[in-house]
Amino acid sequence: NSEKLSSARFAEATDAFVEEFTASVNFDQRMAQQDIQGSLAHAAMLCKIGILTEQELADIRNGLAQISGEITRGEFVWSVKQEDVHMNIEARLTDLIGIAGKKLHTGRSRNDQVATDIRLYLRDEIGNILGQLQRLQLALLDKAEQEADTIMPGFTHLQVAQPVTFGHHLMAWFEMLSRDRERFLDCAKRLNVMPLGAAALAGTSYPLDRFMTAELLGFSRPSNNSLDSVSDRDFAIEFAAAGSVLMMHLSRFSEELVLWASAQFDFIDIPDAFCTGSSIMPQKKNPDVPELVRGKSGRVAGHLISLLMLMKSQPLAYNKDNQEDKEPLFDTADTLVNCLRAFADMMPHVKAKRENMYQSAKRGFATATDLADYLVRKGMAFRDAHEVVGQAVRLGLNSGRDLSELTLAELQGFSAAIGADVFDILSLEGSVAARSLIGGTAPETVRKAICEARHQITG
Numbered sequence: 183n184s185e186k187l188s189s190a191r192f193a194e195a196t197d198a199f200v201e202e203f204t205a206s207v208n209f210d211q212r213m214a215q216q217d218i219q220g221s222l223a224h225a226a227m228l229c230k231i232g233i234l235t236e237q238e239l240a241d242i243r244n245g246l247a248q249i250s251g252e253i254t255r256g257e258f259v260w261s262v263k264q265e266d267v268h269m270n271i272e273a274r275l276t277d278l279i280g281i282a283g284k285k286l287h288t289g290r291s292r293n294d295q296v297a298t299d300i301r302l303y304l305r306d307e308i309g310n311i312l313g314q315l316q317r318l319q320l321a322l323l324d325k326a327e328q329e330a331d332t333i334m335p336g337f338t339h340l341q342v343a344q345p346v347t348f349g350h351h352l353m354a355w356f357e358m359l360s361r362d363r364e365r366f367l368d369c370a371k372r373l374n375v376m377p378l379g380a381a382a383l384a385g386t387s388y389p390l391d392r393f394m395t396a397e398l399l400g401f402s403r404p405s406n407n408s409l410d411s412v413s414d415r416d417f418a419i420e421f422a423a424a425g426s427v428l429m430m431h432l433s434r435f436s437e438e439l440v441l442w443a444s445a446q447f448d449f450i451d452i453p454d455a456f457c458t459g460s461s462i463m464p465q466k467k468n469p470d471v472p473e474l475v476r477g478k479s480g481r482v483a484g485h486l487i488s489l490l491m492l493m494k495s496q497p498l499a500y501n502k503d504n505q506e507d508k509e510p511l512f513d514t515a516d517t518l519v520n521c522l523r524a525f526a527d528m529m530p531h532v533k534a535k536r537e538n539m540y541q542s543a544k545r546g547f548a549t550a551t552d553l554a555d556y557l558v559r560k561g562m563a564f565r566d567a568h569e570v571v572g573q574a575v576r577l578g579l580n581s582g583r584d585l586s587e588l589t590l591a592e593l594q595g596f597s598a599a600i601g602a603d604v605f606d607i608l609s610l611e612g613s614v615a616a617r618s619l620i621g622g623t624a625p626e627t628v629r630k631a632i633c634e635a636r637h638q639i640t641g
C-alpha cells in the first residue's frame with residue numbers, strides 16, 4: 183500500500199475506519215498557515231547549515247507559497263489518507279517540487295512541528311483576543327466617562343447597600359479585564375519558546391541552528407529540553423485557564439446586563455440590534471447577546487477541564503493523546519474573540535436610564551451608613567450609631583419614606599447629636615461625593631481613575 187505513511191514498514195493497509203478515526207486533518211488544517219511559516223524558517227536554517235542548496239530552498243519557498251495560495255483560495259485538496267495538516271502540506275509540496283520537498287523534514291519530526299504550530303497559532307489568537315479586549319476596555323472607559331455622575335444603588339447580597347456611581351461600576355468591570363489582559367500577556371511569554379530541534383523526542387544529530395530558526399519565527403529562544411518540548415501542553419492549559427477566567431468575568435457582566443434590562447430593574451436599555459423577539463410573545467425583547475455570552479462561559483471552562491484531563495496521566499514524551507488538544511483550543515479562541523467582539527460592539531449603545539437608577543437608590547435606604555458615620559463624627563461610638571440608624575430606618579419603613587424624607591424633629595428624637603446639616607449627607611449626591619479616597623466611588627475620583635486607565639491601556 184503505497185499511500186500509507188511510513189509505508190515500507192507495514193505489510194497491511196490501515197483499516198479504513200481507523201484511518202478516519204486517527205486523522206486530524208479535518209480540524210488541524212486550521213493551523214496550515216502556521217505550519218507553512220514554521221517550514222519556511224526550518225528550510226532557511228537547513229540551507230544556512232548546508233543541508234539544502236540555495237536552489238532547493240528557492241523551490242521550497244515557491245512550492246509553499248503556491249500551497250498557501252491554494253489553501254487561502256479553498257482549492258487545496260485535503261486528504262484523510264495524509265492524516266494531518268503536516269503530511270498533507272508536505273505531500274503536496276513533493277508533488278509540486280519533487281526531491282527538495284522530500285528533504286524539508288530533515289532534522290524535524292511532526293512532534294516538534296506540531297508543538298511549534300500550536301504555539302504560533304495561539305500566539306496569533308492571543309493577538310486577536312488582546313485586540314478585542316482593548317476595544318471593549320476603551321468602550322467601558324468612554325461609557326464610564328459619560329456616567330461618572332450617574333447615581334445608582336450599589337448592591338451586596340443583591341440588596342441595595344450604598345449608592346455608587348454607574349461610572350464606578352463600569353470601571354470595576356474594566357479592572358477585571360485589565361487582569362485578564364495581564365494573564366494573556368503572561369501566558370504569551372511562556373508560550374513563546376521554540377520546540378523545533380527537539381525532533382521526535384531526543385533532539386537530532388544534525389547541527390541545526392536553533393537560535394536562527396527561533397529568531398526567524400519570533401520566538402524568544404529555543405526550548406531547553408527536547409523531551410519536555412514535544413510533550414508539554416501546559417501553555418495550552420494556561421491559555422484555556424486565562425480564557426476561562428475572562429469568560430467568567432464576561433458572564434458576570436452579562437448577568438448584570440440581563441437583570442438591569444428587566445422590567446423589574448429597568449436600569450438600562452440594550453439596543454434592538456443586540457436583542458431578539460419571541461416567536462409567540464409579541465411584546466418581548468430578549469437580551470440575547472449577554473445571555474449567550476453567559477452560556478458560552480460554560481464551554482470554555484469545559485475546555486480547560488478537557489485539557490487538564492488530557493494531560494494528567496501522559497508519560498513522557500509525545501503521545502497521540504495530544505492530538506486531542508486542538509479542538510478545545512480552537513473553540514476556546516473562537517469563543518473568546520466572538521464574545522469580546524459582541525460585547526465591544528454592544529457596550530457603546532447600552533443606555534443608562536439615569537432617573538430609574540437614581541430612584542432605586544433612593545428607595546433602598548442607601549445612605550444609612552452615611553447617617554451612622556455622621557453620628558460617629560459627632561462623637562458617638564460606631565456600634566451605638568448603627569443602633570440609632572436602625573431605629574430611623576424602621577420609622578422610614580413604617581411610614582414609607584426614605585431617611586432624607588424624615589423631619590429634623592423625628593431624627594432628633596433618635597439622637598440629640600443630629601443637626602440640620604444631616605440632610606447634606608443623607609442625599610445620594612453627598613454620599614457618593616464623600617467617598618473620594620483612592621478607589622472610591624466619588625465622581626471626581628472615578629474621573630481620575632478613568633484618566634489613568636486610559637493611559638495604561640493606550641500608552
Ligand code: ARG
Pocket residue numbers: 206210266292293296500502504505506
Ligand atoms: N496530528 C498529530 C498531532 O496533532 C501530529 C503529531 C503526530 N506525531 C506522531 N508521531 N504521530 O499531535
